[in-house]
Structures are given as C-alpha cells and as structure tokens.
Amino acid sequence: GAVVSQHPSRVICKSGTSVKIECRSLDFQATTMFWYRQFPKQSLMLMATSNEGSKATYEQGVEKDKFLINHASLTLSTLTVTSAHPEDSSFYICSARGSSGAFFGQGTRLTVV
C-alpha cells in the first residue's frame, strides 16, 4: 500500500531556532499534502494544505510566516517551524492522498526548550 514517510520522528530544539520536517510519499505522487498539529488530549487540527508548485493554503489562525511550507516536488513537502517557542511544542503529522485514501506520516514530536 501507499506509504508516507515523515522525518524526523522526534526533535528537541532550543527556543528561537528553526526546525524542518520532511514528508515524503514513497510509492505515489502527491500533488497535495496536508499538515496537521495535535496537542496532548486534543484531535488533529489542519494547519495548511501544501500544493506542489504553488503556495500553501493556510487555515485560519495559522501564521504562514512562522510555518513555512515548501512542496517542491510531487513526492516531498517540508514544514519549517521558524523561531520556535515552547508553545510550538506539539505532534506534527503530514498526510498525502493516494488512490485508495489518505495516508499519514509517522508524525514528528517537537519539543522546544
């Protein structure tokens, strides 16, 4: 079946630094990928829709200058959390839609200290 690979699975960074998270579709092409964030005991919240070759579409309340999305190829989308702060600590998950449904990356647990 379709596989989506997300890297890194866990990252701890200092406040003020930037963190890049990669999401790859391994055996299918994804013109659209989605980025979600999940805080403890809460559900996944859609942050943005990543479109290959064009600008990402951000959900209301998500700062596009803070969460930079690049979808440079049909198999790779990246999310960069810029100038991270402790309140950005969360579980970030990407998703890509294949022919048989939506598939999720393994998630990235970000801790900002």
Add this chain to the structure above:
Amino acid sequence: RKEVEQDPGPFNVPEGATVAFNCTYSNSASQSFFWYRQDCRKEPKLLMSVYSSGNEDGRFTAQLNRASQYISLLIRDSKLSDSATYLCVVSYQGGKLIFGQGTELSVKP
C-alpha cells in the same frame, strides 16, 4: 460549533462488550466519511470508510445518515487490543480531512 463532534470519552468497557460511538458533522458539503484509530503517540490509521448503505468489517460496523449528518461506529465483542482513540473524520473535495476530537476507548479484562 466544531465541524465534527464526537461523544465525549473515555469509554471503559469489559472484554466482550459491545460499544457504540456517535459523531455529527455540520457541513453538508462533506463528501466522504471515515473512522480512524489512533494509538497513544502514534499517527492515525484508517479503520474503515463509512457509506450511506452501512458497512461492516468483522466486528466493526459503520453507518452514515446524510440527512441527519450523523455517523456511527459499533464494535462488537471488544478485545483488549481495541483500546485506542477513535477519530471520526470528514473529508471535502480536494482531500482535506477534518477530525473530530476523538473518543477514547479502554477495554478491560
């Protein structure tokens, strides 16, 4: 009002019990419906799609009522391994998924 609302949890049930989860959605433009399962600190995994005609997969039965904008999941003969959070998910054109807050299920021996 949240776009997708689920029963508040947690549900604590004994092995072998039957448990039902309910979900409502507010946007009539919703196109597809799913139940996902999420284990602690892991990514969600598709449990089953939900169709108006109802569908069954082993011990799991899902129902969709478009008129009432209501989705359900029934788990029969609960197993310890069914313990997880169950997410009601609605999708729109373009593949955007909206998740409910999830219902935690704990199956006890």
